Amino acid sequence: MPQHAYSATAMDTTPSLPEVEHQQAHFPEGLTLECGQALECFALAYRTYGALNAARSNAILICHALTGDQYVAEPQPVTGKPGWWDTLVGPGLTIDTNRFFVICSNVLGGCMGSTGPRSTRPDGSIWGTDFPPITMRDMVRAQEMLVRRLGIERLFAVVGGSMGGMQVLEWAASFPQKVFAAVPIATAAYHSAQNIAFNEVSRQAIFADPDFAGGRYWAQGKIPARGLAVARMMAHITYLSEEALTRKFGRKTRAVGTDAEAASFFGEVFEVESYLRHQGSSFVRRFDANSYLTVTRAMDWFDLAAEHDGNLSAAFAGTKTRFCLVSFTSDWLFPTAQSRSIARALNRAAANVSFVEIDTDRGHDAFLLDEPDFHRTLAGFLSGCAEHAGIS
Amino acid sequence: MRVDLRLIASLIEPGSRVLDIGSGDGTLIEHLFRTRGCDARGLEIDMAEVTHSVAHGLPVMQGDADNDLTQYPDGAFDYVVLTRTLQAVERPREVLKQMLRIGTRALVSFPNFGHWQVRWQLMRTGRMPVTATWSRAWYETPNIHPCTILDFRELCAQEGYAVEQWLAIDEAGRKSPWRRSLTLANMFGEQALFLMRRA
Numbered sequence: 001m002p003q004h005a006y007s008a009t010a011m012d013t014t015p016s017l018p019e020v021e022h023q024q025a026h027f028p029e030g031l032t033l034e035c036g037q038a039l040e041c042f043a044l045a046y047r048t049y050g051a052l053n054a055a056r057s058n059a060i061l062i063c064h065a066l067t068g069d070q071y072v073a074e075p076q077p078v079t080g081k082p083g084w085w086d087t088l089v090g091p092g093l094t095i096d097t098n099r100f101f102v103i104c105s106n107v108l109g110g111c112m113g114s115t116g117p118r119s120t121r122p123d124g125s126i127w128g129t130d131f132p133p134i135t136m137r138d139m140v141r142a143q144e145m146l147v148r149r150l151g152i153e154r155l156f157a158v159v160g161g162s163m164g165g166m167q168v169l170e171w172a173a174s175f176p177q178k179v180f181a182a183v184p185i186a187t188a189a190y191h192s193a194q195n196i197a198f199n200e201v202s203r204q205a206i207f208a209d210p211d212f213a214g215g216r217y218w219a220q221g222k223i224p225a226r227g228l229a230v231a232r233m234m235a236h237i238t239y240l241s242e243e244a245l246t247r248k249f250g251r252k253t254r255a256v257g258t259d260a261e262a263a264s265f266f267g268e269v270f271e272v273e274s275y276l277r278h279q280g281s282s283f284v285r286r287f288d289a290n291s292y293l294t295v296t297r298a299m300d301w302f303d304l305a306a307e308h309d310g311n312l313s314a315a316f317a318g319t320k321t322r323f324c325l326v327s328f329t330s331d332w333l334f335p336t337a338q339s340r341s342i343a344r345a346l347n348r349a350a351a352n353v354s355f356v357e358i359d360t361d362r363g364h365d366a367f368l369l370d371e372p373d374f375h376r377t378l379a380g381f382l383s384g385c386a387e388h389a390g391i392s
Numbered sequence: 393m394r395v396d397l398r399l400i401a402s403l404i405e406p407g408s409r410v411l412d413i414g415s416g417d418g419t420l421i422e423h424l425f426r427t428r429g430c431d432a433r434g435l436e437i438d439m440a441e442v443t444h445s446v447a448h449g450l451p452v453m454q455g456d457a458d459n460d461l462t463q464y465p466d467g468a469f470d471y472v473v474l475t476r477t478l479q480a481v482e483r484p485r486e487v488l489k490q491m492l493r494i495g496t497r498a499l500v501s502f503p504n505f506g507h508w509q510v511r512w513q514l515m516r517t518g519r520m521p522v523t524a525t526w527s528r529a530w531y532e533t534p535n536i537h538p539c540t541i542l543d544f545r546e547l548c549a550q551e552g553y554a555v556e557q558w559l560a561i562d563e564a565g566r567k568s569p570w571r572r573s574l575t576l577a578n579m580f581g582e583q584a585l586f587l588m589r590r591a
Contacts, residue, residue, distance in 0.1 A: 324446065325453075343453055347463040352431070354446045355453035357439055376447040384449020 020077045022070070022106070022113025023047060025149050031108075031142055037132040040122055044146050045113025046070050046105035049089065050097035052152070058391050059152045060095060060382075061143065062104040063160030063167035066295055067232075067287055069112035072104045073097070078112075078286045087370050094375045095159070095382065099391075103150065107167075108142040109134035109294040117290030118218070127290075129215030134294055136163075136302045140170040144178070154178050156389060157382060161185035161367035162334065163295070166302050169342070172323070173304055173315040181385040183378065185326045186367045188338035189312050189345070190303035195333060198238055199296040202231035206289050215290055224289050229280030231292065236279045241330040241363035245272055305345075312341070313348035322388070323353040324381040326374060328366040354381060393419055396565025396583070400473060400499055403557065403587055404428060408470035411435060411495065413457045414477040418445035421452070435460060458482045461490035469495040476583070478502045479535040485547065492553060492590050501561070501585040506540030506578040524563050525582050541578040548588060557587040 022045035032038045047070045052059060062072055062085070073089040075082055089095040089102055106114035109131065117131040147155060158171045158179050165187025172182040191199075206212055209227030217223055237245075249272040256269055308314035323346055327339035336357045343355040358374045360366045367374070386392075397420045404410060406428040412420050415434025418441075424430035434452035436442045445452040453460075457474065458481050472495035474487070479502050481487050491498040503525040504510075513521035520530040528535070539547075541560065548555050560570045560581025570577035577584070 322451065343455075344460070344463040347453075347460070348465055350465050350468040352433065352451050353453055354442075354451045355455075356443050356446050357454060358443070359439070373443055373447075377443055380447035380449045384451075387449065 020113075022077075024113055025146050027142075027145055027149075029145075031138070031145070033132055033138045034135045035133050039115065039132070042108065042115035042142065043113070043119075044105045044108065044115070044142055045110075046103060046146060047072065047074070048104075048150075049073050049102040050091075050100055052101040052150075053391070056152055057154070057156060057389065058099065059101045059103060059147070059150075059155050060157045060159060061147060061155050061171075062089065062095075062102060063143070063158065063164035063171075064104060064107065065160070065162035065164050066235075066299065067283070067292075068164065069110065070104045070106045071112075072102065076286075079282070084368060088375060088378070094379045099386075100156065100382075103147065105143055105146055107134075107139045107295065109139070109291060109298060111288035111291035114142075116288070117294055118288045126218055128218060129290060131290065131294060133301075134298045136166050136170045136298055137174060137307075139298065140167050140174055143167070143171075144175055147178075154180060156391060157181040157183060157385065159183040159185070159378075160187075162187055162364065163299050165334075166191075166299065166304075169304055169315075170302075172319065172321050173307075176316070176319045176321055179321045180389050181322045181324070181382070183324045183326065183381065184339075184342065185374075186328055186331050186334045186339075186364055187342075188334050189305060189315075189342050191299050191301075192338070196300045198235065198333075199300055202235050202296060203293055205230040205234065206293065212289065215293075217289065223284060225281075225284040228284045228287065228289050228292065229277075232283040232287075233276040233280040236276060238333045239363055239365045241332065241361055243330060243361035244363055244365075247361065248272075249275060312345035316346055316349040316351055319346075319349060319351050321351065322385050323351055324377070325353065325355045326367070326377060327357045328362070328364070328371075328374075329357060329359050330361045331364040331366065333364040393423060394565055396475060396501060396561060396585070397423065399559070399561065399565055399567065399585065400475065400501070401428065403499060404430065404471050404473075406430065409468070410471045410473060411464070411469045412473045412475075413461070413491075414475065415445065415450075415452055416441055418448060418450040418452060420473065420475075421445075421450055422448070425450075456481075457487045457490075461487065461494060464494040466493055467496060471495055471497050471499055473499045475499075475501045476503065479538050481537065484537050484539075485551070488547070488551065488553070492588065496589065497556070498553075498588045499585070500544075500588070501565075501583055502539065502544065503535070503583050504541050504560070504578065504581050505538040506542060507582055508579050511579075541574060541581060541584045544584065544586065545574060548586070552591045553588040554591045555586055556589050557585075559585045561585055 024043045028041045073083040106112040109116045160168045165184035168184040206227035209224035211222045212224035252271040253268040305312035327336040346353040410432040421432035424432040437456045442454045472491040510521040560577035563582045
């Protein structure tokens, strides 16, 4: 039977998540999570770039976003695509690896080599949906153990966008003496109702896929590719802006399928549709559904002020960390107002804070793209801080 | 560096914590950090200037005098600086109050509407004066709260601020010789610079 152009298979949902060896650090001492459960032992997959100086003072930790990973500045081994920040991190670039020692680890609960729902438990079974709920603070505490393992007492800087920015804020609040400079980009001190709502739609799309099998898809050798792809498509819209979509796709269409199909109502697709389908299908090859559920939930629960009786500035009381907040004009997922309220909370704590809003039409994704003003700002902030920290 | 900024910098003790409101391209805070070892920060309304400053390694945040000063805690700074901006804010009295709440001292410079040229133009032509200092037409000037040196002095007295120093300065920001008499300064000073303290 010929496939309708608009049917499920119009999306490429090849279920494959190639196995790759990731560089890992193992922590047999384990970690007691915020939920009260203890991970008896865990691993973090990580990458480093550049060299640690003799004083061990030039380390920059980069925190990745929801679907990012540790492959910041080199090809991603699963997809073969360039590192997600390889225009920003590297020799002679904004985060100059000739000068700084850059560390990036896959978050706890992730699926690129760190312990998460796809990992095996000590008893040899797969965690799956039994994997305990993880919080931003758990992720950061695990990273802190990695940083110590690498022999670093204090990070020169912690940098991250979106969910990575949440980790930066958590770092600055939990380990203020270990963070000389903090750069939370396109982020918020709590996940807004709107963002929780988007995450919930993503999760429901995954749950609705029969192949999800109550989270035990791995036991049947399947992945909920349809659900995960829809989740990604929906989320991807929130990373862009109307202006950017109009500029890129407008109302352009293209014909698909056979002549017979072309005569049907869905014989042509809008280019924005085919773009989203591509985003969805390429995503399912590299991301584990249970991991997506775990990490989106960690974002939803993030509320830094709540840990301090609703007073965000109390989270930063007495901080000596130098902050640089960056937001983007067309970002409606983490709008400027959220960054401004963090900046104001930092002012109330008399912290040293810079705050810049970058003018761009590229939405939330702008932090991943080549935005010259953003890169100039970050480079200037880091080199100003390096001068204060006495790093040559 | 602008002459008036150099003059202001000379009034700030080395090693102080300073907030420069309307920090522009960051010249003053950079000068204070490099030559006087100050922890100097900026607040600037124009995002292009903020980006320029941060990209030069200076701690500046986007914001304005009317809305953002309330966010800082009491006594966060040794000096809070406001140059040539007081006449353009919405609530000058409130801004001064906030400056002396968050800072021990306030350094304020403003153009003097009592200058003889202003008075003479208004009297002679019956039209709003336009001078080198007051250079914009009435319908497009951002200067919505002009005052004279005597007006400002009176506000300080009314609010109980101790004036530690005052200077009349010319358009370029150089000191002018009207140190002894406020009345003469008010006639011949194009701008004024006040260093105040919480009484």
